[in-house]
Amino acid sequence: MSASNTPTATCPFSGATSASSAVEESAGGTAAGASPAAAMTGVEAPVADWVTIPDLHADPFPIYQRMRSESPVHWVPAVNRYMVTSYAACHEIEQDEERFSADENNSLMKRAMGHSMLRKDNPKHQVDRDSYGSTLRPGTIKKHWNEIFAVNHEKYLSELVAKGPGADFVWDYAAPYTAENLRLICGFHNASQQDMQRWSQTMIDGTGNYADDPEIWDKSAASSAEVDAAIDEMLPYLAKNPDHSLLSGLASMPIPLEAIRANLKMTIGGGLNEPRDVLATTIWALLNHPEQLEAVKNDAKLHAVAFEESVRWVAPIGMYPRETTQDVVLEGVHLPKGSRLGVVLGAANRDPEVFEDPESFNIFRPKKPHLGFGGGVHFCAGTWIARAQVAQIAMPALLERIPDLRLDPTAPSIDAGWVFRGMTKMPVTWG
Template identity: 45%
Template sequence: MPDAIEAPVADWVSVDELLADPYPTYARLRRESPVAYVPQIDRYLITTFRECFDAELDQATFSAFERAERSPMIRAMGRPMLRKDDPQHKVERNAMSPALRPVAVKKHWAGIFRSNAAKHMAVVRNAGQGADLVKLFAVPYAADNLSAVLGFDDVDHTDMKNWSHTLIRGGANVTDDPAVWAETAIVCEEIDAAVERVLSKPFDSDNPSMISAMVRAGLPEDILRANVRLTISGGMNEPSHVIASAVWALSAYPDQRDLVLSGKRSFKDAFEETARFHSPIGMYPRRTTRDVEVAGVVIPEGATASIVVGSANRDDAQFDHPDVFDLNRESVSHLAFGNGTHICAGNWVARAMIGEIALPALYDEFPGLTVEDPRATNFRGWVFRGATALPVTWDGH
């Protein structure tokens, strides 16, 4: 690496600004220093599409096996498969995959998703005009679906919401807030109790759930529990964020909504563009196993490099007019689900429950569905990002 230089220090990056709106910061980083060291969080941020894409294909250099003392996720929930490399990562992923494959979605989950959508749409209708689609539909719909896929039959969606949000706060607790760790410990005990109730019952050989699949695969119980916590942290928040973001985007860009409602584009297209435009997972860490040159600068061995997919998905070197929600764009490949061996195991479930079921059902049930004031919508977060509330209206009463 004779021509490589030390990574620029981006001491101007503000965590508060990232939480409020990370995209101006991402744009400046891509323009000035696509790879930069940010001392506030002691991480190297990789922010351009090509560099993020390539790093995810090189797990020998960019290891998911983050050191426990540097990983809020591991402290929050144990070491799940996302913080492991192959071959162990592959063993655990294969153990749960029978519950997440397209055939399982079609055979087992699609009917449950449709039933849950109908149940929570009825709540929205009863609430009337101005109902909060996040609180009354997106969150409980995602939570009930997640309970079904995991194999819980006695977990209320309000508990699932609390568990997921708390684990996410723990996984993003880079400032080491002790109150967050205390809350996370309580939630982990509650989740473990729910898992124990499932494990105490005999398993039907045809049980399609994730927990059943991991038991049949022979995963040790501590590994099973860590992966259940991981699934809860992402498997509820991410779908609920994408549902809300999609309805917001189709309201903020009514010409794009017209494309979908006229049949020129599909709700599946809207799902994919939403995942690019408002990536529900903004970044994830990797540990460098050697000194490595990325975009002309050196990231030293043993450093934590953050793959900032929320920025990569707004890179104008990859996407034309990336800050615009556009269903007609030619380049549709995005990194919202990651890349390489660690690509999101639940991506087929998410695509079905949102693009194939939730979005079509919402616009069929509520003709003229729109956000009351898209400009007033508050989005929050950069590691995980979504709307805090989404008041909606529709035609009729």
């Protein structure tokens, strides 16, 4: 079970914690109906003391509905930060790194993985981002990765079929498939897909270790050291035997080793769960909506549409952190300098101001941009490679090979999490 799947867990991308220290100053009013003076300075954020981590973990969406209807921003003691839930407010944060910094103070992600591009502001961030070169870009995916993903997919789909009805869609297929892809994207020819899954999970657990559990730190540090050793071994090899991987590109770049290590660890943590989760969530949603499944089977273009609708409907990264660099008024709410924010993509993507009937999975809805891949300078660097692995390669081949795939009626599926959300159990059957 992943960190995201435990009620008390926190995450590298959110920095959220269940530890509730000093409850912020005030309850105060909401942005709606503020006086003219308050409109200039902003009203204080309401306190959502009714929000609990276990409730968020089980099903965050009713909570987000209530929060959005009250105010775009709340102080949430259980999470120990302000949670921003409206589309407009999340979008504003993403577009303005001067007021909303990604370089969070006391970041456990930095402790567990080092200081990666995801926790840097520009201009430093851009140097790291550029160091990823063309590996994740559409041209390289088309020319190089799609063929490799197809081979990997065939292997893990065959393993699922061999396992037979009752196999778990996530753990017997989606997880090893996406882990193997990420292994090759990174260039870890000296590791296995199982190593990738273990590294990813233990480092994510480390970045969420607000309880300071020494056992979690030990495992995270052990993985971090293994990744360092694997990088140290691969860089000279790839300098002589270049391929299309991230490490191969980095082997010839004037980038400090510390940055290479941190960025690779962040990518191991962030590039594995999300394609896995979106693959499982999309298929789960389609299996629950037979008319939409039928449409996808009959029209190849709809694989990509179903993928995007799935990322909107259940954002795989449900929340990530930012910190205010000055006093700001966000959608009418005052936030003091140094406020820790949770940008709740899972809520923004279901904002009724933007999406009609937002709680429904509907591949036929009018096309509107969702925020599932973030935005601004940190817009997900793996967007295109995630689309390729899932929508272009996996979905068409899977639905062709097992056209009568069904959810196992004897073993219910489970979806869980809020910082990362996805299927944690999904037994399937066919035949």
